[in-house]
Amino acid sequence: MTNEAAPTRDSASLLSQFFVVLVDTSHPGNIGSAARAMKTMGLGSLVLVNPRFADALAQPEALALATGATDILNRARVVDSLDEALRNSHFALAFSARGRDLAPPHLALEAAVSQCIRAAAQAQSIALVFGSERYGLSNDEVMRCQAYTSIPTSAQYTSLNLAQAVQIAAYECQRAWRLFTGDEGVAEQVEPLARAEERERMFAHLEEALVHIDFIDADNPRRLMQRLRRLFSRTALEAEEIAILRGICTHILSDRRR
Numbered sequence: 612m613t614n615e616a617a618p619t620r621d622s623a624s625l626l627s628q629f630f631v632v633l634v635d636t637s638h639p640g641n642i643g644s645a646a647r648a649m650k651t652m653g654l655g656s657l658v659l660v661n662p663r664f665a666d667a668l669a670q671p672e673a674l675a676l677a678t679g680a681t682d683i684l685n686r687a688r689v690v691d692s693l694d695e696a697l698r699n700s701h702f703a704l705a706f707s708a709r710g711r712d713l714a715p716p717h718l719a720l721e722a723a724v725s726q727c728i729r730a731a732a733q734a735q736s737i738a739l740v741f742g743s744e745r746y747g748l749s750n751d752e753v754m755r756c757q758a759y760t761s762i763p764t765s766a767q768y769t770s771l772n773l774a775q776a777v778q779i780a781a782y783e784c785q786r787a788w789r790l791f792t793g794d795e796g797v798a799e800q801v802e803p804l805a806r807a808e809e810r811e812r813m814f815a816h817l818e819e820a821l822v823h824i825d826f827i828d829a830d831n832p833r834r835l836m837q838r839l840r841r842l843f844s845r846t847a848l849e850a851e852e853i854a855i856l857r858g859i860c861t862h863i864l865s866d867r868r869r
Contacts (some may be wrong), residue, residue, distance in 0.1 A: 627655035628731045629784055631777055632696045632703075634660040634752060635743035639667050642773030643684065645675030645741075650680035652781035654739075657687040658696045665689075676774075692754050693740070694811065701735035701804040702727060704708035705759035706776060707748050708769050713837050714750070716758050723760035724780070724787045732791070735804050739780050744773050754837060755807075757844045805853040813853050813860075814840065820860040 631649055636642055636659060638784055646657055668684045677684050690696050697703050704723050711717075718726065727737045740756055742748035753759050762771060762779050771779075805813075818836055820827045827836070846852070 617719070623726070625731050625788060626653040626784060628734065629654045629727070629737045629739060630656040630658060630700075631663070631781075632658045632660060632738050632740045633773070633777075634693060634741065634748060635662070635746070635753075635774065636667065637663045637744050638773075639664060639670035639673035639743065640676045641773040642667055642670075643673035643680075645777040646673075646677040646680040646683040646687070648774055648778035648781050650683055652785040653727055654784065657683050658738075659687060660693050660696050661691060662689065693755050694807075697738055697740075697755060697807040699736055700729045700738040700756075700807045703738040703740055703756040703807060705740045705742075705748055705753045705756040706762065706780060707742065707753060707759050708761050708764070708771070709747060711750060711753055711759070713757060713841060714753050715841055718758050718760050720760050720762060720780075720783060721787070723758055724783045725791065726739075726758065727784065728791045730786045730804050733804075736806070738807075739777075739784075741773060741776060754840055774791050805848045805850045808849060809850065809853050810843075813848075813857055816857050816860040818864045820863040823864055 614721070631645060631654060633642065634646060639662075642657075642659065642662070649655075649657065659667060667673060668687055668689065673684060674681060688696075704727055705715075728741075731737050738756075740748065743754065762776055764771060814836065817839065818827070818832055821827045821835075822832065848856075
């Protein structure tokens with residue numbers, strides 16, 4: 612069996628802009644194995660959201676299974692919420708085996724990873740988000756992402772181990788980068804995406820403006836705002852587009868301020 616060529620310097624730099632987010636992880640061994648999976652494919656960093664053990668990164672099982680990748684564990688972050696984990700991301704891709712009625716766009720794995728690569732080629736920060744071993748991601752957590760995808764499995768047994776899922780996702784990122792650059796190793800130009808923090812401020816501003824014009828009920832905005840999140844997630848909002856939308860909201864609110 613012939614091995615593929617080693618990653619180029621460009622691919623190493625680009626894939627380091629990817630980070631993996633593990634939400635509510637129970638087993639330290641999965642954290643260590645995920646770190647190793649990331650290291651083999653060149654993904655940059657790891658963020659844990661509310662792991663079961665406060666010292667999950669230092670647990671013996673995590674260290675043992677992160678063979679050769681303890682540097683990823685050493686620089687990993689532990690945060691209290693998914694919003695905090697995604698604050699500086701430009702594009703977040705959720706992994707979920709379950710279909711969702713109200714959610715961001717569902718993309719086939721290959722298309723989803725390709726979109727991530729296009730954004731990363733413009734120095735954008737990309738988050739790959741995975742849920743807990745038992746429950747996966749909640750609907751609210753999926754809604755915090757710009758798209759979600761599923762890893763194809765046998766219809767008879769769809770449950771993947773968490774670390775295995777991270778390995779497949781990391782491999783798909785490495786493969787998509789090679790396809791994207793082709794023989795020349797040069798990526799096409801795309802406009803920079805807005806960061807998660809900028810999108811969240813836009814949604815808050817939009818909700819304020821829609822309440823002001825009585826388009827939504829101030830006491831019950833949740834359902835409509837979820838649908839608007841889904842609508843905007845299909846557009847991969849750019850930073851300049853966020854500025855335009857917030858300018859519209861400011862204009863709507865200006866008569867109240869006067």
